[in-house]
Amino acid sequence: xxxxxVTRYGPPEVLEVREVEKPIPKDNEVLIKVYASTVIxxxxxxxxxxxxxxxxxxxxxFMGISKPRKLVAGAEFSGxxxxxxxxxxxxxxxxxxxxxxxxxxxxxxxxxxxxxxxMALKPVEISxxxxxxxxxxxxxxxxxxxxxxxxxxxxxxIIGAGGSIGTYGVQLAKNYGAEVTAVDNGAKLDMLRSLGxxxxxxxxxxxxxxxxxxxxxxxxxxxxxxxxxxxGLVKNDGCYLLAxxxxxxxxxxxxxxxxxxxxxxEETTQDLLYLAQLVKEGKIxxxxxxxxxxxxxxxxxxxVESGQKQGNLIIxxxx
Numbered sequence: 001x002x003x004x005x006v007t008r009y010g011p012p013e014v015l016e017v018r019e020v021e022k023p024i025p026k027d028n029e030v031l032i033k034v035y036a037s038t039v040i041x042x043x044x045x046x047x048x049x050x051x052x053x054x055x056x057x058x059x060x061x062f063m064g065i066s067k068p069r070k071l072v073a074g075a076e077f078s079g080x081x082x083x084x085x086x087x088x089x090x091x092x093x094x095x096x097x098x099x100x101x102x103x104x105x106x107x108x109x110x111x112x113x114x115x116x117x118x119m120a121l122k123p124v125e126i127s128x129x130x131x132x133x134x135x136x137x138x139x140x141x142x143x144x145x146x147x148x149x150x151x152x153x154x155x156x157x158i159i160g161a162g163g164s165i166g167t168y169g170v171q172l173a174k175n176y177g178a179e180v181t182a183v184d185n186g187a188k189l190d191m192l193r194s195l196g197x198x199x200x201x202x203x204x205x206x207x208x209x210x211x212x213x214x215x216x217x218x219x220x221x222x223x224x225x226x227x228x229x230x231x232g233l234v235k236n237d238g239c240y241l242l243a244x245x246x247x248x249x250x251x252x253x254x255x256x257x258x259x260x261x262x263x264x265x266e267e268t269t270q271d272l273l274y275l276a277q278l279v280k281e282g283k284i285x286x287x288x289x290x291x292x293x294x295x296x297x298x299x300x301x302x303x304v305e306s307g308q309k310q311g312n313l314i315i316x317x318x319x
Contacts, residue, residue, distance in 0.1 A: 003109035004074065004297045007051040008067040015073060017294060019287065023113035028252060030091055030116045031083040035128035037107035037315045038076045039292075039300045040136055040164055046105075047073060047301065062103065073297065074107030074315065075100050078122055078131035088116060096122040098131035098276075100267050104199035107132075108297055108315055120272035125280050133286040133312040137164035138275040140265040144241045145172050147261050148217045152177030155214075159199070160221035162188030165243065167311040170195045170285040171221055181215070182209060190308050209233065215240065229253055234258050287308025 008014050017070045018201055025031040046063070049056055063071055078098035083092050093095060099119030106112040122131045124264040125165045157172045161182035173180045174196040176187050182189075189200040201208050209229040216238040220230055223244040232250060234240045242249055242262035253260035289310045292300040304313055 001110040002294055003072045003106075004066075004294065006047050006068045006071040006073050009047070011048065012044075012298045012305070014047065015298050015301065017297060020109075022111050023089070025083050025085045025113045027086075027087040028115055029085045029113045030081050030088055030097075031111060031113045032077065032079040032097065033082045033111055034077050034079040034107060034109060034317045035131040035319065036078050037074045037109075037311045038132050038136075038164075039108070039304050040075060040282065041304060042136065043073055043075055043105075044301055044305050048228060051298040061192065070306050072106040072109050072112070074109065074115060075105055076132050076137075076207075077107035077112065077230045078128040079112075079317075082111070090116055091119070091121075096124065096128075096181055098122045098128075098135060099272060100135045101266070108294065110294070110317055117269075118267040120269045120276065123276050123280050129288060129291070129314050129316070130279060130286040132314065133274060133288070134162065134275045134279070135267055136265075137312065138168045138284075139267050139271055140165045140243060141168035141172055142271055143265045144219060144243055144261070144263070145169060145176070145217075147263070148219075148239050148241055149178040150178050150217060153179065154216040155179045155181070156217040156219060157183065157208075157215040158219045158221070159183045159225060161192055162310055163221065164309075164312045166221055167192075167287040168183075168284060169221075170197050172259045173217075173219075175278070176281055177216070177254065185307075187308070188310050195285075196286070214238070231256055231258060231260070288314055290314070292309060 003020045005016050005018050021272040081095045097119045101107050101114050156178040157171050162184035170182055179198050182192040183201045183203050186202040193198050213234045218233050219241045221243045227249045239259040245262040291314045
């Protein structure tokens, strides 16, 4: 089978699509024939090990100090169960499923074998491509916004709204009845309006920190956002959602004087099914910018790192 191997840490060119042995599922695993997967910024950061030092060190200990140990790229997938281990009772052969490969990744390949705890049945009404965008981006948007307990009429600001998490964030906040302001570069604003954003801001042209406006919820997806300035955008009884926190920001949050929420999302079957139902009912829609065949995964990584991606990028697997 074909799989995308991370040969070493570095630029997109370290990725190689190779012929490798098809995996055999362990007793607690399912073998999945992958139909669609994605490339997200997290994939690029792990491939390049371009993460902050506090996460880079434990990741290298887990994945390999000088180079990855048998790492197949790709976090999210949608496919069909081809075989099940003797201890697996949650799925059967032929089931369409979607989810993540966890920390072991492995989705940019024709087949993957994993513990099915981070997976769910895919409704037949949803395509494999749409389902593949939900397990990381959809889950992160859902779990953070849920913590904010948004009420109808509240004003929500989403910083970095044009990416995979942000496009789901805009739609989920609108489903909660919020008035949504989306921040990103000018090329993404029309797309954000089409998702229901009430207001859009091109951060390259407008300094929204000096607008004097405040919000009940600020959902910040950008690691480098200035903490104090973002906190100034939050009303006294509002909350600041830090989806990509640094240790410094987490420490400052303790004495911020306003509610600051930071956490790490966890894929659950219940939330995956909930998001799939929202897609099925037309309440949210996956935004897919580009599709690349598995053989062009290097080009896909380059595009994601360019910052131009709107929503999600799909890797199509020829089966």
